[in-house]
Amino acid sequence: MKKLLTLFVVSMMVFAVSCKKQDGGVQEGGAQGAKIRVGFSQIGAESDWRKASTVSIQEEAAKRGIELLFSDAQQKQENQIKAVRSFIAQDVDVICLAPVVATGWEDVLKEAKAAKIPVILIDRKVTVSEDGLYSCYIGSDCTEEGRKAARWVIENVGENAGIAELVGTVGSGPAIERKKGFEEIIKDHPGLKIIKSQSGDFTRSQGKEVMEQFLKSPEKDQIKVLYAHNDDMALGAIQAIEEAGKVPGKDIIIISCDGVKEMFKMILAGKANCTVECNPMIGPQLYDVIESYKKEGQPIPPRVESIEGVFDSKNITQEVVDGRRY
Ligand code: AHR
Numbered sequence: 001m002k003k004l005l006t007l008f009v010v011s012m013m014v015f016a017v018s019c020k021k022q023d024g025g026v027q028e029g030g031a032q033g034a035k036i037r038v039g040f041s042q043i044g045a046e047s048d049w050r051k052a053s054t055v056s057i058q059e060e061a062a063k064r065g066i067e068l069l070f071s072d073a074q075q076k077q078e079n080q081i082k083a084v085r086s087f088i089a090q091d092v093d094v095i096c097l098a099p100v101v102a103t104g105w106e107d108v109l110k111e112a113k114a115a116k117i118p119v120i121l122i123d124r125k126v127t128v129s130e131d132g133l134y135s136c137y138i139g140s141d142c143t144e145e146g147r148k149a150a151r152w153v154i155e156n157v158g159e160n161a162g163i164a165e166l167v168g169t170v171g172s173g174p175a176i177e178r179k180k181g182f183e184e185i186i187k188d189h190p191g192l193k194i195i196k197s198q199s200g201d202f203t204r205s206q207g208k209e210v211m212e213q214f215l216k217s218p219e220k221d222q223i224k225v226l227y228a229h230n231d232d233m234a235l236g237a238i239q240a241i242e243e244a245g246k247v248p249g250k251d252i253i254i255i256s257c258d259g260v261k262e263m264f265k266m267i268l269a270g271k272a273n274c275t276v277e278c279n280p281m282i283g284p285q286l287y288d289v290i291e292s293y294k295k296e297g298q299p300i301p302p303r304v305e306s307i308e309g310v311f312d313s314k315n316i317t318q319e320v321v322d323g324r325r326y
Contacts, residue, residue, distance in 0.1 A: 004312040007189060025165040029272030036294050037067045039087025044075040046169075046202050047232040053098070053255040054124060054281035058284030064291070075169070075201075077101055084108045088115045094290050095119045097134075101171040102127045109133035118300055120289065122282055124173040138285055138304040140278045142217075145257050146181025148276045148310050151190065153225055156312070158274070159251055160191035162222035164214045164252075166207050166237060167199040168229035174278075175199070178229045195219045200233040205231025211240035228256035231263035231275055238271055249273055260310055261324040267316050277308040280326060 038061065042054055054070075061068035069092060071083035077100050087095045088111055093269055099105060105126045110133065112119050118135040153161070165182075168175035179197075186192040196214045202209040207228060214223060226241075228234035232279055236258035241248040248254055249271045256263065259277035266272035285304050292298040311320075 002322055005096050026204070031180065035067050036094075037069065037090075037092045038094050038096055039069040039071070039083070041071050041073055041080045041083040041087075041098065043073055043074065043080075043098050043100045046075055047204075047230055047258070048192040048326060049230060049232070049258045049278065052260070053282065056281040056283035056326075057096070057122075057286065058283075060287050064287055066287060066290070073100060075100055077104055081105075081108045083230040084112060084119075087134050087154065088112055088117060090124075091115070092117060092295055096119055096286060098123045099126050099173070100124070100169065100171075102173045102176065104173065106130075107131065107188070118293070120286065120300065121279070122286060125177075128172070133164060135300040136289060136302055136304065138282055138289065138306070140174075140306050140308060142177035142257075142278070143181035143184075145276045145278060145308075146178040146183075147185050148181075148273070149227055149257065150182045150185035150192075151180070151254050152255055152276070152310060153227070154185070154189060157225055158191075159189055161224040161253075162193060162195040162219065163218065163225045163227055164223045165194050166210055166226065166228040166233040166256075167197060169232075170199050170201075172202075174257075175202075175229055178312045182227060191245040192231060194227075200228070201234070202230050202232060204232045204236035207236030208240045209236075211237035212244070215240060215244040215246075223252055225253045225255065228254070230278075231258040231260045232254045234272060234275075235262055235266065238266060251261060259308075260326055261321065264316050264321045264324055266314060267311065268318065268321055271315070274310065275312050279306040279308050282306060 045051055073079035095112055097119055106128055119136045121134050123139040198210045200210045226237055234254055238248040241252055254272040255274040257278050259275045259278045263275045289300055293300050
């Protein structure tokens, strides 16, 4: 009798599970209670900024009960394309992509579109020949960041300076746009000239290496300003400047983009001068968009902007440094 009862209970449990499957799964989170599944292809871990962006997206997913399929591409586009294809095969609800470079996405974006899976770009834009291959871009206006950096130089350094530029990853949206925005502003100031420009791939080690080369070049004594497309490269360059016997922040004025804690500390110590903020904490904005699309049936907006500032010795205090999360 006991055996019979156990058999009955087990078969009722199996029946309940199979009913759930036919219903499409009954879990908390999304439409009809189904858990929202998001595939996220991250670029890598090349900078403090990138690590903060990963944490923001992972932590916020966990907080909201969203299932996140995470893939680290180690800065390779081919790995990102593979990851997106695997998300399509796993039929996720939304694909989130931080594209390492701007071009070469057409085919895989068309595949996602054919599978009716919306793609949300975060942090970097892509260049595609037709509309509708992605649904939304959430992130910064990197051209404006370049403009802000140039305006800071004009206001704080003046009209005459040789500028060395550490460019980000070649072909990436922020590298193209931060250069474009900066040049757009300085072109009307003929005394401000970019005399050296080379990629440091957004990493600290390459920022240091390239700055070492700049400081050995025939133009070394004309370098009065360093404009780095991110803080990590600027931090590497500060080491190179010190090792070359110069005083960073004074002999060479340093301005970069991102606004990571380490850079704030350098500005407070007088070893760097300005950082134009690029906000990596976009997890909440991303999931707000995804949840209103999945739970409330709202359309995905084409653009969500992040709010950002400019930081220098006028507004960085120890309190600001201590309160910085990344
Ligand atoms: O795409 C944003 C850029 O990528 C950040 O400026 C940089 O630090 C990161 O690696």
